[in-house]
Amino acid sequence: xxxxxxxxxxxxxxxxxxxxxxxxxxxxxxxxxxxxxxxxxxxxxxxxxxxxxxxxxxxxxxxxxxxxxxxxxxxxxxxxxxxxxxxxxxxxxxxxxxxxxxxxxxxx
Amino acid sequence: xxxxxxxxxxxxxxxxxxxxxxxxxxxxxxxxxxxxxxxxxxxxxxxxxxxxxxxxxxxxxxxxxxxxxxxxxxxxxxxxxxxxxxxxxxxxxxxxxxxxxxxxxxxxxxxxxxxxxxxxxxxxxxxxxxxxxxxxxxxxxxxxxxxxxxxxxxxxxxxxxxxxxxxxxxxxxxx
Numbered sequence: 001x002x003x004x005x006x007x008x009x010x011x012x013x014x015x016x017x018x019x020x021x022x023x024x025x026x027x028x029x030x031x032x033x034x035x036x037x038x039x040x041x042x043x044x045x046x047x048x049x050x051x052x053x054x055x056x057x058x059x060x061x062x063x064x065x066x067x068x069x070x071x072x073x074x075x076x077x078x079x080x081x082x083x084x085x086x087x088x089x090x091x092x093x094x095x096x097x098x099x100x101x102x103x104x105x106x107x108x
Numbered sequence: 109x110x111x112x113x114x115x116x117x118x119x120x121x122x123x124x125x126x127x128x129x130x131x132x133x134x135x136x137x138x139x140x141x142x143x144x145x146x147x148x149x150x151x152x153x154x155x156x157x158x159x160x161x162x163x164x165x166x167x168x169x170x171x172x173x174x175x176x177x178x179x180x181x182x183x184x185x186x187x188x189x190x191x192x193x194x195x196x197x198x199x200x201x202x203x204x205x206x207x208x209x210x211x212x213x214x215x216x217x218x219x220x221x222x223x224x225x226x227x228x229x230x231x232x233x234x235x236x237x238x239x240x241x242x243x244x245x246x247x248x249x250x251x252x253x254x255x256x257x258x259x260x261x262x263x264x265x266x267x268x269x270x271x272x273x274x275x276x277x278x279x280x281x282x283x
Binding site: 017 | 112116117119120121123124127130131134135137138143146147150153154157160161163164165166168169172173176177180181184185187188189191192207208210211212214215216218219222223226227231232233234235236237238239240241245246249250254257261264265267268269271272273275276278
């Protein structure tokens with residue numbers, strides 16, 4: 001019954017975090033709308049915070065460090081989502097589209 | 109299969125279910141064409157991550173994950189979808205097979221490397237834990253050790269609110 005005690009090993013969480021991170025990278029490269037890119041970025045951030053939580057729980061001498069870092073990541077992610085969404089609304093108002101192919105003018 | 113009926117067995121089964129929810133939500137968030145479905149996938153994935161946090165001995169962070177991510181970020185994204193009205197599926201032939209395969213390859217390579225690194229490294233555990241990581245200890249260290257960061261992040265959030273309002277207001281007078 002080794003599979004039922006997966007929750008007690010560090011590697012399980014690291015593998016799940018790596019999969020979340022990979023899904024985020026795949027979405028960032030493959031998505032064509034700005035909101036899709038934002039969703040993938042949230043997946044990346046949650047993969048990173050899962051890593052922090054796992055290391056803080058299993059390895060760190062002070063288990064609060066990982067939790068507090070994850071709390072700050074959540075705050076930064078909320079701020080980032082608010083700013084990104086208002087930029088997306090502004091872009092939509094000017095270009096009538098949030099498709100990245102329609103925004104080639106912005107690539108500088 | 110009698111060990112399934114003990115507390116550890118049921119906890120292990122629930123853990124497997126939470127992993128499945130997380131990964132299925134992530135797949136839905138990155139692969140569905142319609143954006144509302146992708147946001148639902150993101151919410152599902154983040155609920156799964158909250159479950160994983162619960163298994164990592166921090167129910168406080170699990171509650172915060174659901175409150176902030178599912179309750180605030182996902183709902184804000186839904187509002188943006190309603191305001192911006194993206195129509196992803198109306199373009200024929202937009203999915204370039206080569207770029208899709210390339211991005212899958214890059215992401216797969218990254219995951220392979222990370223998993224290899226995670227499973228082959230010998231992680232040295234700390235000899236002693238100075239505390240048990242409870243909510244009380246988190247609150248105390250937020251107001252003592254990390255008080256500067258705590259204040260700074262509130263300033264960042266204030267700037268984000270003001271910036272979001274200013275950005276979303278630009279161009280509204282013209283119409």
